[in-house]
Amino acid sequence: MHPRRIVAIYGKAGIGKSTVSSNISAALSQMGEQVMQVGCDPKRDSIATLCGELKPTFMEKMQEKRKVAEADIDEVIFTGFNGVYGIECGGPKPGRGCAGKGVNWALETLDKHNIFDKYGATVVIFDVLGDVVCGGFSQPIRSGYAKEMYIVVCGEVLTLFQANNILKAVVRLHETGVDVGVAGIINNMRGVEHEQEIVEAFGKLIGVPVIEHIPRSKVVQEAEFDGKTVIEAFPGSEQADVYRRLARKILENKDRYIPRIASLEDIERVIIQVTETELGDATTPHYR
Amino acid sequence: MELKRLSEIYAITPDPEAGAECDQKYPGYYTHWCRFMVTLPHIPLDCIAIVHGPQGCVGNQKDFLGTYWCQYHGSSFFYAPTTNMDQTDAILGAEDKLRTVIKEVDELYKPRMIFILVTCPAGIIQEPVDDVARDMEDKVQAERIIVIKCEGYTSYAAGLYNIYEGRLLANELLQNPEKKIPRSVNILGISKETHYPSDYLEDSLELERLLNKLGITVNSVLYQTATVDSWTRATEAEFNTMVCPQRAMPLATDMFDRWGIPHGQRFNPLGVTPITNWIMEVAEFFEIEEQAEELVKEEYTRIKEDWEEARRLVDGKIVLIDGGDPMTAVGRGIAWGRMCADLGMRPILFNLPPIEIKAKIHHTIFAIQEGFDPEVVYHDYAYHRRFSPMRVIEELDLNPEDIGLYMGDVYPTAVAKEWQAPVFDPANFPRIVTTSHCNKNRGSTGRRSGFTGAGRTARDIINAVHMAERKSVPTLYGRIGGL
Numbered sequence A: 001m002h003p004r005r006i007v008a009i010y011g012k013a014g015i016g017k018s019t020v021s022s023n024i025s026a027a028l029s030q031m032g033e034q035v036m037q038v039g040c041d042p043k044r045d046s047i048a049t050l051c052g053e054l055k056p057t058f059m060e061k062m063q064e065k066r067k068v069a070e071a072d073i074d075e076v077i078f079t080g081f082n083g084v085y086g087i088e089c090g091g092p093k094p095g096r097g098c099a100g101k102g103v104n105w106a107l108e109t110l111d112k113h114n115i116f117d118k119y120g121a122t123v124v125i126f127d128v129l130g131d132v133v134c135g136g137f138s139q140p141i142r143s144g145y146a147k148e149m150y151i152v153v154c155g156e157v158l159t160l161f162q163a164n165n166i167l168k169a170v171v172r173l174h175e176t177g178v179d180v181g182v183a184g185i186i187n188n189m190r191g192v193e194h195e196q197e198i199v200e201a202f203g204k205l206i207g208v209p210v211i212e213h214i215p216r217s218k219v220v221q222e223a224e225f226d227g228k229t230v231i232e233a234f235p236g237s238e239q240a241d242v243y244r245r246l247a248r249k250i251l252e253n254k255d256r257y258i259p260r261i262a263s264l265e266d267i268e269r270v271i272i273q274v275t276e277t278e279l280g281d282a283t284t285p286h287y288r
Numbered sequence B: 001m002e003l004k005r006l007s008e009i010y011a012i013t014p015d016p017e018a019g020a021e022c023d024q025k026y027p028g029y030y031t032h033w034c035r036f037m038v039t040l041p042h043i044p045l046d047c048i049a050i051v052h053g054p055q056g057c058v059g060n061q062k063d064f065l066g067t068y069w070c071q072y073h074g075s076s077f078f079y080a081p082t083t084n085m086d087q088t089d090a091i092l093g094a095e096d097k098l099r100t101v102i103k104e105v106d107e108l109y110k111p112r113m114i115f116i117l118v119t120c121p122a123g124i125i126q127e128p129v130d131d132v133a134r135d136m137e138d139k140v141q142a143e144r145i146i147v148i149k150c151e152g153y154t155s156y157a158a159g160l161y162n163i164y165e166g167r168l169l170a171n172e173l174l175q176n177p178e179k180k181i182p183r184s185v186n187i188l189g190i191s192k193e194t195h196y197p198s199d200y201l202e203d204s205l206e207l208e209r210l211l212n213k214l215g216i217t218v219n220s221v222l223y224q225t226a227t228v229d230s231w232t233r234a235t236e237a238e239f240n241t242m243v244c245p246q247r248a249m250p251l252a253t254d255m256f257d258r259w260g261i262p263h264g265q266r267f268n269p270l271g272v273t274p275i276t277n278w279i280m281e282v283a284e285f286f287e288i289e290e291q292a293e294e295l296v297k298e299e300y301t302r303i304k305e306d307w308e309e310a311r312r313l314v315d316g317k318i319v320l321i322d323g324g325d326p327m328t329a330v331g332r333g334i335a336w337g338r339m340c341a342d343l344g345m346r347p348i349l350f351n352l353p354p355i356e357i358k359a360k361i362h363h364t365i366f367a368i369q370e371g372f373d374p375e376v377v378y379h380d381y382a383y384h385r386r387f388s389p390m391r392v393i394e395e396l397d398l399n400p401e402d403i404g405l406y407m408g409d410v411y412p413t414a415v416a417k418e419w420q421a422p423v424f425d426p427a428n429f430p431r432i433v434t435t436s437h438c439n440k441n442r443g444s445t446g447r448r449s450g451f452t453g454a455g456r457t458a459r460d461i462i463n464a465v466h467m468a469e470r471k472s473v474p475t476l477y478g479r480i481g482g483l
Helices: A017-030 A058-065 A070-075 A099-112 A135-142 A157-175 A195-206 A218-225 A238-252 A264-279 B006-012 B020-025 B035-042 B055-068 B087-092 B095-109 B120-124 B129-139 B158-173 B203-213 B228-232 B245-259 B272-286 B289-314 B330-342 B354-359 B361-369 B389-395 B450-470
Strands: A005-011 A035-040 A085-088 A123-129 A148-153 A181-188 A210-214 B002-005 B048-052 B113-118 B144-149 B184-190 B217-223 B239-242 B318-322 B346-350 B375-378 B403-407
Touching (some): A005 A017, A005 A238, A017 A123, A017 A181, A099 B087, A135 A157, A148 A157, A195 A264, A210 A238, B006 B354, B048 B095, B095 B113, B095 B129, B129 B144, B158 B228, B203 B450, B217 B228, B217 B245, B239 B245, B272 B330, B289 B403, B289 B450, B318 B330, B318 B389, B330 B346, B330 B403, B346 B389, B403 B450
Parallel strands (some): A148 A181, B184 B239, B318 B346, B346 B375
8 A cells, every 4th residue: 555645845944844744744643544754854853742752763773773674664663643653864963974865865765665555654744854955955856755745934035035945956856857846835924024925925926825824823832842733732722723724735635836936036026015015115124 | 080299289188177178078087087096006105094985996996006007016905994984874974983993903004104085975975084083193003194085076187186196295294304315316206116126127126226326325216105204204315306207296396396306307217318318317416427428338238239139120110109008198108109219210109098198297298398299199089999000000091011019908909810800910010018917027127117128128129020020820928028
């Protein structure tokens, strides 16, 4: 049995990819899906809220054994909230080795041992570090692990610049024949003024729909303090409803887009247009 | 295919640093001269090189160097322990492994110094090799730990590599002289041999023999297979002589700039006139010209009979010199050509890619400066593509009767009885095999330097001409050494 859906969540470091991914995983599990979440970030905190704590990583196992066998992989796959499986690729010690290559090696190893089939995963979510700073970090896209990609952004200009960089990698790889597409933008709001308008304008600029605006909420932080997802800690909250709605949209989505590449000036102009419309010239922010 | 002068090819060939233009015209050129490959054999003999990279780097280079370099006379084995980086190390880093290997090597071999040669994988992930070396220096018995970053992906034009290595080793190992040793010289640019007695006579030993007869001592022979002491005492010499200018010139220039040590201009002393010029240059510096002239006379008398007989046999004839034999070697081809010109022959060099002529700048410039500007077959060879001597003869419309000598490896071009192709029959041409594989010729110096080398070459030419007159089927024995 192959997973019905393989979804990759990309975004700038610190934007909230892991929070969004974990809550989507938790919500999908409640919809009857067997979810496996794969953290592809050396920061290794992707599945922490699903599993209640930071877990040992794939690359720690590699460090310990050098050659990783299938049985070793089982030791770093953990069962979290509502039966969601979680695995962290991890990374080398800071300042050493090559994390990009490590992430790709981990994904290849999972593939080689048919881990998704073995665990009966119907949905696999890759939570990928979005700072595509080198070929290594674009490798999950190139290798076909990110055919259906969601990009987490917020209304901050640098986040949109970074998202644009990810899109550049997508377009370039698509042009070389890689099966990849962006399915939507997720606005994980930070409280920036006119944030929804800015992100919507950005979506129009690049030709990809914004599928959800996730409001900033205290319950997210409170849940994380408890080592839990919002879905688990505050199932009756409005925030949990937002994550469930997002999970449903992803599950039902059938569209993928090849984005238009925007220049930095285009992005800046869009933001200025939005803020000028709302605030007038006097308060136009200067992003340069 | 056409004939051009060496100087003309040098002038019209793009600079090896021209990047894409060179890659397109001479594919394979850059990959051949891997920085690691040319660094490994130059580590001092009493030191050890740890290769921080995969075993493959060492294996491939040992194979290449063992085949093409070491089979002259010298060290037949480059031992280089490696950290054996694998994929796991490329992901996680191999700093700890490097520390372990440094300790092990230090305890096992007690080297004077430890060199760390960084190859591609370690370089790409920016292993903290300098930090490790600094940290480990206090923890080992070796005097120093020296890092050489020689990743192959930073390959450069062959003509520049010696500048890199020579200057790097010079910077690390040369010292301010405590004293000057009167009447002493260094021999710079010796490679592919060991400066100690073996079954065969080395070039440097032949040159040392001649210099000693003039009362001059050889202070250091640099730089392949030198020891640390050879380096540290090198600045105590009064004068630097050169053999291979490509290797010697950067070092000689540095030593002149930093310590004012003068150097000669004569190089690769193959043949009677070149070795005479080489000796007289040294003699002029020490103002012992008369003594040197006597030595030259005495040495020439020793080989005169063979030399003049060889000249009688080949004077006015063409000598075809295969420059790609066994790998492109501009200096070797030029030196052989100049020796043949000394015998009255018209040298034609072929299988020398123009890019190599341009890149081996010192060889080319020194030859032209000396007035030796031979004809070279001009063609945009793909790097390492070789033409058979028969094709050269046909395309240049040369008369086979005018070919007095062929210098090159007969194996790739010998007649094939079954298929009758290629058609070059070495039995019909006097030939001397010049490859490193077959150059272990008793009674000769490694590359035929000095009077001993000239005499032996003359004898080989005489034998080769007589053998060709037999028009017989070549035997394995006949193929080797022109006998």
